[in-house]
Amino acid sequence: MAGARSALWSLTMTAVLVGLGLAVIAVSAVVAHLTVGLPIAVPISVALVGCLAFAVGLRLLHRGWWLTLLSVLPALFVLVGTVQLAPESVLRERGVAQQVTITDVQTVGKRHEFVLQGDTGRLDEPLVYRGSSPGYRVGQRLTVLVDPRGEVELADAQDVDPAGKRGMLVLGAAGWTLLALVGGWRGHVSRARGRAATAPPVVF
Template sequence: MSVASHPHTPVVVAGARPALWSLAMTAVVAGLGLAVIVVNTLVGYLTVGLSQAVPICLGLAGCFTVAVALRLLHRAWWLAVLSVVPALFVLVGSVQLAPEAVLQQRGVAQQVTITDVQTSGKRHEFALRGDSGPLDEPLVYRGSAPGYRVGQQLTVLTDPQGQVELADAEKVDVGGKRSMLVLGAVGWTLFALLAGWRGHVRRARGRQAMAPLSI
């Protein structure tokens, strides 16, 4: 007696997504990172002469958005947490590039001597004297270890239009800030590729976003 054969029924893994969908979402997250870099750098240029709070706040929001996007793509937090490293490069580079570029392009170099210092918390204001007399603008350092002392001679760059605050010429590094943006972009792109691949594998295995073993 023959036994009727039944057609094989494929097993559909819960939560699986087509590879094309995962690839598209990976491209979206990578593009989001690049968009954050471009937009925040542009805002930095548009707000030269104003408070840096605008690009700083916008940059923080953008970096947080990228981290959340990586979390959703990867379905785990550890890559999102590690993305803080390239985010720091992006934030510092996009905020400081514009004012340093302005000083490099139109700044006037002056040899000065530090004559006095006023400290308020972590804000240090160093009074300067040039060849033609005291400068109206101090050298401002925000931090706990400024590395400057009274009597020290150094070269500073001043903005003739008064939009960008005076800065130590040795600390103005436009090329370095651009390199930071490139490193940030490369880092975010690599994280997006890794998150997309691992997320695709997780979804193919039917893992849920809030699985107990997710970290």
């Protein structure tokens, strides 16, 4: 009976953890969409808190650190997917495509601001790239998507891929689900062994 109760408890906690992971993804995605136009720190903070909550739950379920460390990879998919899906979806839905030419660039550290010239004049908003190798050059022609409401930064049309971000969320959810199942099983086995080791000897 004790073993059956333990198995049921492990199964229930595993299901709860899987549900938590899916809830984190759903809530983070909704918050990201609702806060479009606000500082990006808002959806990032919500997603980070959710990822941390899942990691803590997995640690309690499995009683080991290695699965918790492995959960970092799907957490990155969840974080990037939820934060970038909202603005890219906005640009895909209502963004206006414009053919532009890069006429100048201003660099501060790893932040590159490319000045854009369209068919009707210079764009008020630059193309921003954060990193060491932007891959753009002065004189280059490209297509950008501009949010007519000005809530989302313009972006290179080739980089706007909401479907890819949804795929990242699916990978993150699949990874968390797999780790929760493994953690639930190994945690159950570990607790069963602990009970067997502490059980009183049978006297005949």
